[in-house]
Amino acid sequence: MKLYDELLRIIGDSERVSINETVLEQHSKGVAYHAACKPDAVVIPITKEEVSRIVQFANDHSIPLVPFGAGTSLEGHIIPVNGGISLNFTLMNQIISIRPDDFIVTVQPGVTRDQLNHALKKHGLFFPIDPGADASIGGMAATNASGTNSVKYGVMRDQVLGLELVLADGSIIRSGGYSYKSSAGYNLTGLFVGSEGTLGIFTEIILKLQGIPEVICDVKATFPSIEAAGKAATMLLKAGLPIGKIELVDKKTIEAVNAYKQTTYREEPTLFLEFSGSGPDVAYSIEMAQEIVSSEQCKSFEFENDSIKRAQLWEARHHVAFAILAANPGMGMMATDVCVPLSELTNALAHTRKVVEEQGLDAAIFGHVGDGNYHAVLPVDPTSEEQRKQVEEVHKQIVRFALSKGGTCTGEHGIGLGKKAFLQEEHGDLLPIMRGIKATVDPNNILNPGKIFEGVSVTPRLKGSLTS
Amino acid sequence: MKLYDELLRIIGDSERVSINETVLEQHSKGVAYHAACKPDAVVIPITKEEVSRIVQFANDHSIPLVPFGAGTSLEGHIIPVNGGISLNFTLMNQIISIRPDDFIVTVQPGVTRDQLNHALKKHGLFFPIDPGADASIGGMAATNASGTNSVKYGVMRDQVLGLELVLADGSIIRSGGYSYKSSAGYNLTGLFVGSEGTLGIFTEIILKLQGIPEVICDVKATFPSIEAAGKAATMLLKAGLPIGKIELVDKKTIEAVNAYKQTTYREEPTLFLEFSGSGPDVAYSIEMAQEIVSSEQCKSFEFENDSIKRAQLWEARHHVAFAILAANPGMGMMATDVCVPLSELTNALAHTRKVVEEQGLDAAIFGHVGDGNYHAVLPVDPTSEEQRKQVEEVHKQIVRFALSKGGTCTGEHGIGLGKKAFLQEEHGDLLPIMRGIKATVDPNNILNPGKIFEGVSVTPRLKGSLTS
Incomplete structure (x- = not known):
């Protein structure tokens, strides 16, 4: 019996099994540089029960x-x-309930953040986590995403009050709930968030919401050096x-943005702020x-204040990644994501620029x-082995610098x-515990194997009678 | 060989083994009503290495x-x-380092919150988590404590950036670090926080700090009914x-406080606020x-604004627990701790008063x-079996009400x-996962056994050759 036939039998709709x-x-690749690899089949579930049946089937056959x-x-x-x-x-994209008086929304995992914010606007509410895309x-819950708003509102993990998820054996469980805080046993909600699909598959997510602020004002300030900009930022935070x-x-x-967009932004280290x-x-x-x-040579x-003009003020910030990619057509993208203590940030930025230039890269x-x-x-x-090596060397030096300051190799991408x-x-000393948790929850290592760490037992590439 | 001799051999200081x-x-009881039970020995460590050696010894002998x-x-x-x-x-109470520019402090676990805030004040910083005591x-990290400030600053788990802890086998490990956010693998820091001493023993805690606000103003407002007070609170939050x-x-x-303190506070449902x-x-x-x-019949x-007068304004709030205990001298205390969605809070408060009165209790x-x-x-x-039963019945009804609204049986006490x-x-469906994690990290169930859930294997009451 072939994989396709089995999946079709479970789902019963040929439009949703492919x-x-x-x-x-x-489904073979993300937006970054990693080598593509195709799945053997794609299933588009519409209910948690379908997810459960597919997971149970996969677990039974170590797929x-x-x-x-x-x-x-x-x-x-x-x-x-x-x-x-x-x-x-994609099709599990329903906003299940909005509870404006509780500042809570329940969504299916396929809801996107723009879709959610569109639906919340009429209640005077918004969801603050804003990764670029x-x-x-x-996905945001799986990677503990954040973005530009986290200085005020925290990261994805801080917003997730509860989850419904399917475990590796197909059972459907719930963690957390509708209360704003809880000390009821181990914090499994906060463990599942950021587990990158390796511990369970989300089918419902309960999120905390924020009121839209009365007034928003954006600021762009430029400085003679990155050190001056960094010092100004610290002073602003401390105030x-x-x-x-x-x-x-x-x-x-900023120079790259000007070249890309034919704009004339001041080519100086720039702080973008929102109050x-x-x-x-x-x-x-x-x-x-x-x-x-001004005391920092601004x-x-x-x-x-105006929302359209505010967007213009931020334009240079929004184009930074595109500017670099546009100058290098056809290439993939590698994004580093370290996080350091605040007092080390300007040093880290300067060190990163130096490391990039030493390798002759953009x-x-x-x-x-x-x-x-x-x-x-x-x-x-x-496709260029040499370039991959250069980029990996840059990445390694950036991470080593961050770790030497007590920082982390990833702040929000995973x-x-x-x-x-x-x-x-x-976290070498934590890996045995992480692997132990993985083995407890997913003994056959079927849930997103090969991510975060090599699996407890590596699931072999699908072979034999079930291959489609 | 006796337990005492063994411990003394490890610690080498008879002042710190008893x-x-x-x-x-x-060391046999907390401040609440639970039956006391003595340990076989008390050890007062002063270094993480001592903690490690004691834990290793305990693990080897299943103590x-x-x-x-x-x-x-x-x-x-x-x-x-x-x-x-x-x-x-008690003696591991050093503030290891304050990093004002990073808004970070590293402390040993025995530091108390008053001690910490006293040390932070000169830097214009404070640590916001404020359980009553x-x-x-x-202890606050072990129970994921919070208090009155959590509406603005979050709970204990939100403040802990990193931990050093001793695992059941005596190994000393570190989780998290000095960065404000991280997506580096499973969130073990957030799992250890709130694990009530059952997964590891903290020896160092890295905390996020807050700047002391420029202005603080306190408000006391009274209302004709608890519903009016609750509705006013919701409107204030939504604004x-x-x-x-x-x-x-x-x-x-409030009536009980007046009786206890001979005060004349208005005997009406009261909101205490701080801006x-x-x-x-x-x-x-x-x-x-x-x-x-005023639109809610205030x-x-x-x-x-004045800090001394602010304290006076809050006096009635601070005396509530004492007032009830003073009216019932010599008794223990049972504190419920449920958390419900905001829109259910006034209903829940009214339901709780009704349940308490039905049992003829204070x-x-x-x-x-x-x-x-x-x-x-x-x-x-x-000592009164009947009263215990009454109180337990009240507790059960309060928790059942909270759970029926999607709430939790404990918001901050554990x-x-x-x-x-x-x-x-x-969370019956989560208990197997919690137990699995416990068994992975503490296979001999030596770390605070009998808390949160019955152990994977129950550690027997210490018997035999090691009994002192």
Whole structure:
């Protein structure tokens, strides 16, 4: 009996089970540089019961399962490196309930963040986690994503109050619930969030929401050096101002944006900020902020309340990754994602630029200054062994610097395929516990095998009678 | 060879190893109603290496180990129900390093929160988690404590960036680190926090800090009914004001405070609030708040900026638990700790008062309105079987109500001894995973056995050659 026939028998709808080469190809890679690898079949479930039946079947036959959301992972999470079944959650995209008085929403994992925020707007609410892409909530929970808002609102894990998930044996369980806090036993919700699809497959996610602030004001300020910009950022954070976002972009990256967009942004290290809160608070904060940054040799300071003009102010920030990729057509992308203590951030940014230049490479370098997380985005030709090595060397030096300061190799993208060796360096003494938990929950290693760490027992590439 | 001799051999200092009956007695109970049970010995370590050696010894001989901080647990966490060794962390109370520019502090587990805040003040920083007692940071991390500040700053788990801990085999490991966020593998830091001493013993804790707000203003507002007070609280939260604390105390509880303190507080459901932030923001918020509550039939509204007068304004709130206990001298205390969705809180408070009255009992009832967590504090004579049954019946009905609304049996006190049956009701489908994790990390079940759930293998009460 073939895999396709078995899956079709379970799902009963040929529109939602596929072994078409184009479909398999679409599920073979993320947006980053990692080598593609096709699944043996793609299933598009519409209910948790279907997910449960597929997982149970896969477990019975030791077939790898890879959950697939919006496909925007930067660390190869969705690549079926051992083949098997890709579970595409596009059709499990219902917003199940909005509870405005509780500041809570329950969604299926395929809901995207733009879709969610669109639905929340009429209630005066929003969901604050904003990775660059219009990612799925399931994927964001799987990688513990964050973005520019985390300085004010925290990361994905801080928003997830509860989960419904399917375990490796097909059982459907619930963790957490509808209360804002709990000390009821081990924090399994916070363990499943960030487990990259290796411990269970989400079918429902309960999220905390935020009220849309009364006033939002954006600021762009430029500085003579990255050190001055970094110092200004620290002073702003210490002043306790209601900072919603605080982002730093280095000079070379602004130059790349100008070249790409034919714009004339000041080619200086630039801080992008957002203040949000009550009208009087934001007005007072802008005044304070201007005073603080002028003592750090600020060269230009612009601020804007209007939402369209605010977007224009941030344009240079939003184009940084595209600018680098556009200058290197046809190439893949490698994004570093380290996080360091705040006081080490400007040193780390300068060190990163130096390391990139030593290898004769291009990179956009920009940081979430509020939490010490920053990215170097490097174009990479996946077919060039030499370039891969150069990029990997840059990555290694950036991570080693971060770890030497007590930082982490990944602030928001996850370990996935590309950072397994770094996880060993960072948390070698925790890996036995992580592997022990994995073995307890997924003894046959069918759930997204090969991600985070090599499996307890490596699931073999699917062979034999079930191969389609 | 006797237990005492063995421990003395490891520690080498008779001042820090004890089998004195008074000392054992001091380590036999918490502040709540649970039956006392003495350890076989008490050890007071001063280094992580000593902790490691004691744990290794205990593991080799299957001797239970119970970490002991300030002794203020409300759920019997520190009671050695299977005997064994109490590890008292009083002398591991060093603040290892304060990093003001990183908003980070590293402490030993015996540091108390008052001690920490005293040391932080000169840096303009503070640590926001405030359970009623002057608890130890180790104990607060073990139970995922919170308090009145969590509506603004989150709970203990949100503050712990990293841990050094001793595992059951005596190995010393580190999780997390000095970065504000990380997606590096499974979130073990967040798993150890709230594990109630059952997965590892903390020897160092890295905490996130907050800047002391520019202005703090406290408010006391009274209402004709608990429903009106609850509705006002919801409106205040939805208005997005910079609320630092928001607490609700019911009418009967204020009456008990007046009787206890001979005060004349208005005997009406009362909201206690704190606003903090910039001067203009707080002024604006008080104005807005007054407007909002008057539309909910607010009967009295007082506010205060001065720190001494602020404390006076909160006096009635601070005395609620004492008032009930003072009216019932010599009795123990049972504190419920459920958490419900915000929209259910006033219903839950009214239901709780009804349940308490049906049993003819006294109780202080007060809630952290910002996160739906509230307490009923009941005096209980531990020697009266009938009263225990009554109190347990009240507890059960309160928890059942909370669970029926998607809430939790414990918001901040933990499961400990008294809520194991409720954990089964709330998260029965998660218990096999929790037990699996426990068995992976502590196969001999020596770390605080009998807490959260019955052990994988129950450690027998210490017998035989090692008995002192």
